[in-house]
Amino acid sequence: MARDRRDYYYHQAKEEGYRSRASFKLKQINERHKVIKRGDSVVDLGAAPGGWLQVAKELSGGKVLGVDLQRIVPIEGVETIQGDINAESTIKKIIKIVGEKGADVVLCDAAPNLSGTWSYDHARSIELSTSALECAKKILKPKGNFVVKVFQGDMFNDYMEKVRDNFVHVKAYSPQASRSQSAEIYVIGKKFLTAPLRKGDKFVVDIENLGSSGDGAVLIEGFVVFVKEVEVGEKVRIKIKDVKPNFAFADVEERLGKSESPEKPESSD
Numbered sequence: 281m282a283r284d285r286r287d288y289y290y291h292q293a294k295e296e297g298y299r300s301r302a303s304f305k306l307k308q309i310n311e312r313h314k315v316i317k318r319g320d321s322v323v324d325l326g327a328a329p330g331g332w333l334q335v336a337k338e339l340s341g342g343k344v345l346g347v348d349l350q351r352i353v354p355i356e357g358v359e360t361i362q363g364d365i366n367a368e369s370t371i372k373k374i375i376k377i378v379g380e381k382g383a384d385v386v387l388c389d390a391a392p393n394l395s396g397t398w399s400y401d402h403a404r405s406i407e408l409s410t411s412a413l414e415c416a417k418k419i420l421k422p423k424g425n426f427v428v429k430v431f432q433g434d435m436f437n438d439y440m441e442k443v444r445d446n447f448v449h450v451k452a453y454s455p456q457a458s459r460s461q462s463a464e465i466y467v468i469g470k471k472f473l474t475a476p477l478r479k480g481d482k483f484v485v486d487i488e489n490l491g492s493s494g495d496g497a498v499l500i501e502g503f504v505v506f507v508k509e510v511e512v513g514e515k516v517r518i519k520i521k522d523v524k525p526n527f528a529f530a531d532v533e534e535r536l537g538k539s540e541s542p543e544k545p546e547s548s549d
């Protein structure tokens with residue numbers, strides 16, 4: 281069964297002119313999770329020989345950039361960089377090409393050379409996926425999307441948490457085109473968060489305004505946080521419970537009495 285499946289995608293890639301059977305993984309990821317849309321700029325980390333680049337170009341039609349330690353044979357309409365995704369010089373080159381505003385999508389199908397020792401390969405994979413996440417944080421636009429390959433193992437859940445810290449929606453997905461015996465899985469992060477706060481963060485705030493929903497609305501470093509069940513004039517310790525691209529929600533952890541500088545009373549005249 282696994283052999284049949286491998287042969288199917290291998291032959292299908294040859295027939296359709298793709299450089300690798302991996303092309304079908306990205307197609308399936310995108311069918312299911314809609315990470316790349318028309319016009320998007322896409323950066324693919326660990327892109328050689330270029331199967332994902334071909335698919336990314338078809339899907340977006342926009343700027344597509346591939347990065348790999350290996351040279352990538354040119355693809356029409358696709359730019360490439362030969363470099364290590366861990367190197368700051370590579371990140372600088374990427375930003376120079378995609379521009380200061382960043383890319384809409386960062387993909388990473390990079391893989392370490394496998395030794396065959398499961399725990400070692402897992403650790404190397406987590407290291408590489410962590411580099412990809414750090415790289416994505418530097419080059420993604422706010423609300424951009426991220427796809428990264430990870431070999432499963434005991435550090436996988438911690439890695440998922442790191443991705444969850446930075447994206448609104450996070451899922452793990454195994455496309456049909458992955459070999460059934462493979463440990464690989466793809467982590468999909470949608471809507472990159474650029475908020476100056478994270479879930480679990482705590483702050484002491486004065487409630488000076490209520491939003492239209494009746495929740496308290498406070499600004500933390502210019503970012504709107506809605507706080508449930510508070511009144512204007514209260515001082516409270518809050519804990520961030522959910523972060524969205526443009527605002528966050530928080531619960532009250534502790535009521536600290538009256539605000540030192542309450543807003544002027546509602547009926548002042």
Ligand SMILES: C[S@@+](CC[C@H](N)C(=O)[O-])C[C@H]1O[C@@H](n2cnc3c(N)ncnc32)[C@H](O)[C@@H]1O
Nearest residue numbers: 302326328329330331332349364365389390391
């Ligand atoms: C499985 S291949 C990618 C296949 C590609 N998605 C395709 O469809 O053709 C993994 C690639 O990751 C690259 N790679 C591994 N570590 C890297 C690193 N630190 N920086 C850049 N590329 C890396 C390898 O050179 C290899 O070409």
